[in-house]
Amino acid sequence: MLSPYADGLITFGVVYTLMAAAIHIPLLANYLLLSQVGFMLIASYSSAALVLAGWPWILAAPVGVLASIVAAALVGLLGLRVKDFPLAIASIAISEALRLTIMSTGILGGISGLSGIPKAANAQVSVLILAAVMLGLAWFHQTRTCRAVIALGDDEISARAFGHNPVRLKLLVGVLSGLLCGCAGVLYAAYVRFLDPNFFGFSTLIFILVFVVVGGARRMFGPLLGVALLWVLPGYLSFLADYRLVAYSAVVLLILMIDPGGLSALAEKAARKIFAAARPLGRGTTNRSIQIRSQGGVNDKASAHDQPA
């Protein structure tokens, strides 16, 4: 039986992992879509409003997720007109506008928030959702569609020349991002039981971006690694509470200066070096490495580089 603190830590960790994964997917296509917090807001508020109107969670949750997907698809269409930094700013502006709509108009509790939401989630449910999402993400990374998305990010013109449809792919990444934000939003609403519009602001986006960057923006397990390192572990270091954001920012800058690919890229490179060094000579060597060795110039680095991947 988990303590309430551990229960909250794990549930929030899963929510942040889902959100980080939602940012990771568009980044595969170099698509700076950053309105994920706004999609999460839509999912949270729509599912919570339905539950408060008498719907069971089993029906309200899919509606919340669907609302997030529709919003993401619409915002994804924006990416067809606006690119790079302007897209990042426009998408953040959309997210802020959604939050300000609730705060300014007073709907769904307005600035006071939406309370009285019946609880329907805990750490066990969160972990099951996370497991399903990670399996889905792992499957997606193996598909041709994912390779097409990555190709689009590398060079849109070449991707188009190879027959990939950028419009379809951008819409797809938007929809997938919306799906993950929808799951995160519904999980969040089902756990916290009170929705504060201030949670869905710019500072939450920065928080999630930190996890993405530290873990590795373009690696499948990057979001999970980032959250595990920066959210779950420090959860047990309460003395850091006041300095948490300073520490996170410092870690982000350090990681970016060492390797912009994040911790997962560093781990990957380290693993490659270890396996390359551990591989015995004579296994998987090329003719060139045999030639170098036969000439008396045994150069471990050269033979390691000559090995087939």
Added chain:
Amino acid sequence: MLSALSSGVVVGLCYALIAYGLAIVYRASGYFNMAQGEICMVCGYAVFLAVHVSGSLVVGVAASMAVGMLANAAQQIVIVKRIQSADHFSILVATLAIGTMLTEFVRLSINEGLPVSLAANVRNAALNFASFEQVHGIWIMLAVLGLALLLDFWLRAGRGGLALRAVGDAPQVALLFGVAVPRVHLQAMAVAGLAAGFTGVILAVSFSYLTPYISTTLMFHGLAIVLIFGVTWIWGVLLGGVALGLIEASIVLWGPVEYRELITFVVIIAVLLLRPAGVFRSRI
């Protein structure tokens, strides 16, 4: 009404200066410095602390300029230079992280993050200096106009400005022609720091109080102006800032105040959707 509108113009000039700082760095280096708002906030606090210690606004102004230029230069030398070759997303997040560190540093070290403001007599004297009828802050408008003229001349005719435009357009070619590209990047950051220093003075004098979190909204306004009015023409940025300031003042005067921020964001999104290349179709 005149008083409210003149305040709107002064606030709009504040947005314009932030936008100019963003634009000049973008032109030279190709990225948006997301910590520009926080640098402006730190400059505002520098004015507050300098006035608190010395009692003189002139010292505060000097302190603000110095802090702005040094902070931006330090940011370029220590951090940005090392990650300048990384992708746009990494640079975006790095500058956001720098901004967050600055906000937290101010929150933890000055007045426990609670709002601060200049002494009432200093603030009123500054606002009423060279005022006419109900139009306040004329000296601020003239100072910003003077700065804009200077920077426009430097960008068009000065060697530094020419080098900056060359590096922004084609850094490899500029390097071949002997332009010291890292130094140009540093110069651009220093100029942006100067603009941040001016902004800090306006923040300290015109805003009722300063908090460490004042920068978020300012940054969005600055970014909106840059995206809508472009990066190539300082007068477009000034015009945009003043327009935005007047729109907000009008909403406060005649419209629903609680919708002020929402209307601003809706305008930003609408213009970006309808004119993605910007109002003056200048390069982004």
